[in-house]
Every structure is written in C-alpha cells, then in structure tokens.
Amino acid sequence: MAKEKKTVHSYEYKAEMKQLLNLIIHSLYTHREVFLRELISNACDALNKVRFAALTQEGLVKNEEELKITIEVDSKNKTFSIEDNGIGMTEEDLVANIGTVARSGTLDFLNQIKEQGKSFDENLIGQFGVGFYSVFMVTDEVTIETKSYLPESKGYLWKSSGEGTYTIEEIAKPNRGTKISFKLKEDAADYAQEYKVREVINKYSNYAEFPVYLKKEKVNQVLALWHKPTSDITADEANQFYKFLTNDNSDCLGYLHLSLEGSVNFKALIFVPQKAPYDFLRVQNDSSLHLYSNKILIQNDCKDLLPEYLRFVKGVVDTTDLPLNVSREVTQNSPVMSKISSILVTKILNFLSSWADNDKDKYNTFYKNFSALLKTGLNFDFVNRDKIIELLRFETSLDQPGQLVSLKEYVSTMKTDQKAIYYLSGDQRDVLESNPNLEYFRKKNISVFLLTDPVDVFTFPSIHEYDKKEIKSIDKADIDLMPEDKISLNEDNLSKSLIDTFREILKADVSDVVVSKRLVDSAVTLVSGKDSMDPQMEKMMKIMNKEFTSSKRILEVNLDHQLIKNLAAIHIADKNSPVIGKCLRQLYEGALFIDGNLKPNPDFVKRMTEIMVDATK
Ligand code: ADP
Secondary structure (H helix, E strand, O other), rough: OOOOOOOOEEOOOOHHHHHHHHHHHHHOOOOOOOHHHHHHHHHHHHHHHHHHHHHHHHOOOOOOOOOOEEEEEEEEEEEEEEEEHHHHHHHHHHHHHHOOOOOOOOOHHHHHHHHHHHHHHOOOOOOOOOOHHHHOOOOOEEEEEEEOOOOOEEEEEEEEOOOEEEEEEEEEEOOOEEEEEEEEOOOHHHHHOOHHHHHHHHHHOOOOOEEEEEEEEEEOOOOOOHOOOOOHHHHHHHHHHHHHHHHOOOOOEEEEEEEEEEOEEEHHHHEEEOOOOOOOOOOOOOOEEEEEEOEEEEEEEOHHOOHHHOOOOOOEEEEOOOOOOOHHHHHHOOHHHHHHHHHHHHHHHHHHHHHHHHHHHHHHHHHHHHHHHHHHHHHHHOOOOHHHHHHEEEOOOOOOOOOOOOHHHHHHHHOOOOOOEEEEEEOOOHHHHHHHHHHHHHHHOOOOOEOOOOOOOHHHHHEEEEOOOEEOOOOOOOOOHHHHHHHOOOOOOHHHHHHHHHHOOOOOOOOOOEEEEOOOOOEEEEOOOOOOOOOOHHHHHHHHHHOOOOOOOOOOOOOOHHHHHHHHHHHHHOOOOHHHHHHHHHHHHHHHHHHHOOOOOOOHHHHHHHHHHHHOO
C-alpha cells in the first residue's frame, strides 16, 4: 500500500456553516475579547475529559504531566497561541466538531437576529455553541495543531480563513492535546499584549479549573468556589463564577450555596439567571447542573440531578458519595443521586419561595422569565406540588395589569359568600376583559384570575382546589350566583317561546339556548357545558391536532337587554319575522368573534350591512 505522506485534504464547509461564519466575521462586537474566554473554556473541557479518562480507563492516559493551558503572545509579530494537553482531536473529530454547527436551530436564530438588525453579541456566541469561531473576530486565519489522547493517534494540522473551506494535513506532533494559533488583525493587536490577556483572563476565566500560564506564570486562581464556607463567598466572586460557567454577560439574579453533611454529603452552588435564554422552552440547549466528585468534573449537564421543570437553574453539585468512574446509567439509578436530587428540589423551591415572601421584585423578574417551565412541574412532581402551587402568580380582573397575585392572596380577599376560585383563560388580557362572561363578576366585585400564558390551560385547571375551594372557569355554564341573586328567574311563557324560537334558529350551531343569569351589559354570551373542556384548551388541542372537533357551546341570552326586549316584542307580533333570525345569527357570530372563534365569513358583514340599512331607513 502506498504511503500517503503529508497529503493536504481540502474540505468545504456546509452551507449553514458558511452563513454562520459570515455572520460572525461581519458582525460588530462590543466585546471581542470573548474569543479568549471561549478558547479557554474549550481547553478546560478538553482537559476535564482527559482527566476523567485517566481516572476511569486505566493505562489509557499517561498522567505524569500537569494538566494545563499555555498562552503565548508576541506583541512584535502580533501573534497569539493557546495550547492545552487535553484530549485533542482525531481527523474525524476535526471534521465533525470544528466543521459543523453543533446545535440545530442555531442558524434559524442567527438569521432572525440579522433580520431584526440586532447585533450578534457575545452572549449569543456562548449560548449557541459557536464558541471556537469567535476567533474570527480577531484574526483572518487560524491554525489548529492537535493530537488525540487515543492510542495510535496521529497529529493533524487544520487551517482555515473562515471563508468557505478548510484544510487538514497530517503532521508529526509528539504530545497529546491542541494548540490554536493565529496572527491578530491590525485592530485587535492588543490581544498580543501580555497585560491585555491578563486583564481578560481576570475578567472571564478566573474560575477555569486548570491553571492558565502566560510567560510561565500562572495567571488564574484555580479554585473550587463551592468548597468555601458560605459566608466567605462574596457576591462578586459568585457572579464571576456564574459568568464563567454560563457565558452569561450579566450577573445572576441570585444564588444559593449548599453544604450538606449527613445521609448524603454534597456541596452545591446554584444560580438563577436574570433572563431566560432565547427559545428555552422549546429547545433544550442549555446545560443546567454539572456534577463533580470531590472537585473533579464527572458529568457535564447532569440530567438526573433535577427534574425538567427546574432546568433553568445553573451551577455545580459536588459530592463525595459517588465514585469517580460513575457512568450515566449509574447516575440514573443511584439512590445517592435521587437523595441529592430530592434535597436540591426542596432547597431550590424554598429559595424561590423566600424571594416570593421577601423580595417581590426579584421574584417577579424570576417569574416572568421562568414560570412557564416551573408550572409544568405541577403535572410531574406530585411530591412538591403544594410547594409549586404556592409559587404560582397570576393577574386578576381586579388588579392592575402586570400585578401578580398568589392563590393565597386571592383566597384572603374572597367575598364571604364566594364559593369558588374563578378563572378565565385566553390569549390577551384586554380581550379577556371584554369577555361578557366577566360582567357578573365585575358587577359583584369578585376577582377572577385572568390566565394568558398558554401553559396555564394545561396546568391551572389541574389544581382542582385550593384551601378547600374549587377552582372553576367562568366560561362554564354552571356558575354560582351570590345568595342575593339566587331568586328563581321568573321565566314567563312569552320569554320561553322566544327562547324556543332562538333554539330552533341555532339548533345546528349550539347545544342549547338558555336564559342568562350572569349578563349585565351584553345581550348574549357563549359558555361551555359543565363537563366540557375549557375553550382555550380546545383551541390548543386544535392547533396540535387538526382533526380535533370542539364541543358545541351554550348560548346564554340576557332578557333584560334592550335588543332582546325589542326582539321579544317583534316575536309577539310575528313569530316568523326574518329580523329575529338575522339579529340572532348576528349576535351569535358576534359572540364567536369575542371568543376568537369566528371564521372569516362574508355573511357576517353582509348581514350587518342589511341590519344597518334597516336601522337608518
Ligand atoms: P462548544 O464548545 O460550545 O461545543 P465550539 O465551537 O467552541 O463549541 O467547539 C466545538 C467543538 O470542538 C467542541 O465541542 C469540541 O468537541 C471541539 N474542540 C474545541 N476546542 C477544543 C480543544 N481545545 N480540544 C479538543 N476539542 C476541542
């Protein structure tokens, strides 16, 4: 077999990668220095992996050398290099990891940003796993020399100017690890200055877990912050660590330090971010908690530490109760893990509840960003359900928009004779406020929760009752009236016959027509049968399943309304007058419109015009 020596393989980036690079290279950055944070963070990952391999796969990794990162700069020639002795990369790794966009959805998102004319900033770089490519902010051409830790690996040299292609060639490289080098662009020449590099490391990478050397001098602290006593951790340190861990550019909203000894032993440093990452409900991009065993990282983003509904927190958990070589299968089933997890959940929920009690602004910020996820816990975590229920907040019809009210507060202001906790769900508050079903409650000054988060229709009704009070949608047919309104409605024969006519006209559209006890200003309203689904829920079901057919609704008629009185008079004179049918259909479709369920329909406008012509004759 002929020996292929020093062959240079050329590769073309996939189209999406080209677009991404184009965006990075031609965008404006406010903080170009993040490239350094990204490179250090990648080097730390590679070092963590090799340390883990050394501990778990005996004999695979020679462990005689200190695991470290070395940065070299030359201010005269404006060059920069960063080297690690981590796991390195094979040729396949280079193609798979460096040549492609790691996360689906990244590109869509980036295009959106571009269309909206926003700047593609440094937070996004971290969030979307395009870290390595941030070097193209400061250079025109990058070289990677790398050799994998795996036995028999060869060295490779990767080169690209970030345009359309890259090359890979085999090289002689004696040591395991990766070295990334480049010449800085004129306007980024600062990063070839020692003081500048030091400054950036202090800002972003003080908490790197491996020593970073610059001119043979260690420039970072290498400190497992979570091992300090709680009182010794300053907010500044915590925030620095948070930023290092998450690539977030802002401080965290708050953090919780735990140090537990007893049936399980662990320390944890847990952060709540200020802002939810883009699209975080739909895409599970983000890492949550990293698992350490005695300061050594054993699992990045360990899914078994927290239930899904708490995945908005970030941080580290470090336990001495798990062996270093613990596999994913073991963490999934280990009693130690489930103990740690249940303690963490309780502590985090208590932490949030302390904000709810003592720092409403903070709690509201948290709630606006993350409640959609938190609420899903109601349907999964039955052990902590009551705690989650106490954390819920909603707007109500009696409070200002934006003001959030808990179930406890709602109950404490309930009317003496009020039977249930009421809610109405829909897309927007102003539409809900004009819903005729709210009229009776407004007249009686009874508060109604206005639910506008789509998640609410799945979660809120599932609470069923709170403080022994039933939770009820006011869209339902069987509303309770206050005692003073419970006088039996004296339906005379005339109104009975009118309702019968209405029933006949709408028999294909509604399940019934009944006299309303709740309407004040409106002539008619649509309600759901006692046992049917919440209309908002039906809407969601329809979005998810095109075949879903919603149940027919009940039309309630306000006999005290002037229009109905007029129709009743016409009805007495001529039971079959076409005006009755025309008006009723208009009323019915108007009610559908208010519900957001009126399909575009030319008859609506035509009929309306005819009625107006009659009125203006
Ligand atoms: P991310 O780090 O968010 O996955 P990057 O674009 O920064 O995205 O890096 C892509 C991948 O390239 C990494 O996941 C890793 O597999 C590989 N990589 C980058 N830098 C190194 C390094 N110094 N050593 C080994 N592998 C690396």
